[in-house]
Amino acid sequence: MNSVIMITQFFFTLVIGMYFFTKLRNEKSDSETLANNSKKEAEHLNCMRHIHLSEPVTETARPKNVNEIIGQDDGIRAIKAALCGPDPQHILIxxxxxxxKTAAARVALECAKKSNGTPFSKNAKFIETDATIMRYDERSIADPLIGSVHDPIYQGAGAYGVAGVPQVKEGAVSKAHGGVLFIDEIGELQTCQINKLLKVLEDRKVMFESAYYSEENKKIPTYIHDVFKNGIPADFRLIGATTRKPEEIPEAVRSRCVEIYFNPLTRDNIEKIIYGAAERIKINIEQNAVEMIARYAKNGRDAVKILQMAKNIIFLDNRRNVTLDDIAWILKTCHYTNGYISSDEKIIDISVIKPK
Ligand SMILES: Nc1ncnc2c1ncn2[C@@H]1O[C@H](COP(=O)(O)OP(=O)(O)O)[C@@H](O)[C@H]1O
Ligand SMILES: [Mg+2]
Incomplete structure (x- = not known):
């Protein structure tokens, strides 16, 4: 009898031993695979970080302060009047x-910080977003503009998921707290996004809701209770920029903002932009070449783009100066039509200029 019990005991000990041995071995091989994969991925990421293309000229030539913005004197003055001083306001450009527009928005906060009586601190943040790429999810699982609640059901086996704790992810409006939130192409925001934004502008904080939140739940950390009770602060000044007409922007947004209009650039403005950009990217350009770009470029970005191409042409030809012929060849090859040539002016026929 005893020997039967001993054999049974031995059998079960063996089975249990085998079970834990296999489990341990699998866990070890899982963690080894994980470590190997993560090492490979880290090396790949590191390699990627060492590869850099040159900075685009549009970036190098981007105005670094308000004084470098050409041809928008009234617009810049209006931005200063709206944002600088003790009582900054929301702005639509x-x-x-x-x-x-984007260039001006990016330097506006730094200008405001230097003004007398400004409420912006030295560390006030400038948060830039673009409405054209702002994801909106009707279930509010992800909302990079306003913020969202990550419910436990979406957190899977993580600590918060297991404990049934909803997590709050702050959006751009809270990241901009105390500073400026710049929404480029604001005219592309969806109506529901605009309504939520208006509520934040009104309340200067974001409130969150979740079916998983309970005041009684002791597992929920204190700061999450605080967030659900009091919201996350979002006191900022909004700068929106748009190519749309004012009539296309919701009245509720317009009425809360100072509306500022940037002009199309004149040929003189574009010439100044080209000279400034040429100096920053350190190339020589002949005067008649500058005039030619200004005749055909529809705006500042266009002008800088043509200049960038000219820079590459002289680099490849091992020459020092950008000439009229270089520009004429670019304009002809890239099918530029005459942007700012008035009807009474003698138009240079670029089709007769031979490529180099
Ligand atoms: N008024 C301007 N003054 C100086 N540079 C300008 C001006 N307008 C455009 N540029 C040049 O063109 C680029 C693109 O301008 P950006 O501000 O992005 O235009 P927008 O936002 O109005 O479409 C800038 O980086 C700058 O090099
Ligand atoms: Mg822009």
């Missing part, structure tokens, strides 16, 4: 493409 209208204007055609490539005339300096």
């Amino acid at each position: 209208y204007g055609p493409a490539g005339v300096g």
Whole structure:
């Protein structure tokens, strides 16, 4: 009898031993695979970080302060009047493409920080978003503009998921707290996004809701209770830029903002932009070549783009100066039509200029 019990005991000990041995071995091989994969991925990421293309000229030539923005004197003055001083306001900038709206928005906060009585601190943040790529999810699982609640059901086996704790992810409006939120192409926001944004502008904080939140749940950390009770602060000034007409922007947004209009650039403005950009990217350009670009470029971005191509042409030819012929060849090859040539002016026929 005893020997039967001993054999049974031995059998079960063996089975249990085998079970734990296999489990341990599998766990070890899983963690080894994970470690190997993560090492490979880390090396790949590191390699990627060492590869850099040159900075686009549009970036190198981007105005670094408000004084470098050409041809928008009234617009810049209006931005200063709206944003600088003790009582900054929300701003909407209208204007055609490539005339300096984004450039002006990006330098506006730094200008405001230097003004007397400004409420912006030295560390106030400038948060830039683009409405054309702002994902909106009707179930509010992800909302990069306003913020969202990550419910436990979406957190899977993580610590928060297992404990049934909803996690709050702050959006751009809260990241911009105390500073400026710049929404480029604001005219492309969806109506529901605009309505939520208006509520934040009104309340200066974002409130969250979740079916998984309970005041009584002791597993929920104190700061999450605080967030659900009091919201996350979102006190910022909005700068929106758009190529759309004012009539296309919801009245509720317009009425809360100072509306500022940027002009199409004149030929003189574009010439100045080209000289400035040429200096920053360190190339020589003949005066008649500058004049030629200004005749054909529809805006500042266009002008800088032509200049970038000219820079490459002289580099490849091992020459020092950008000439009229270089520009004429670019304009002809890239099918530029005359942007700002008035009807009474003698038009240079670029089709007769031979490529180099
Ligand atoms: N008014 C301007 N003054 C100086 N540079 C300008 C101006 N407008 C455009 N540019 C040049 O063109 C580029 C694109 O301008 P951007 O501000 O992005 O135009 P927008 O936002 O109006 O479409 C800038 O980086 C700059 O090099
Ligand atoms: Mg822009």
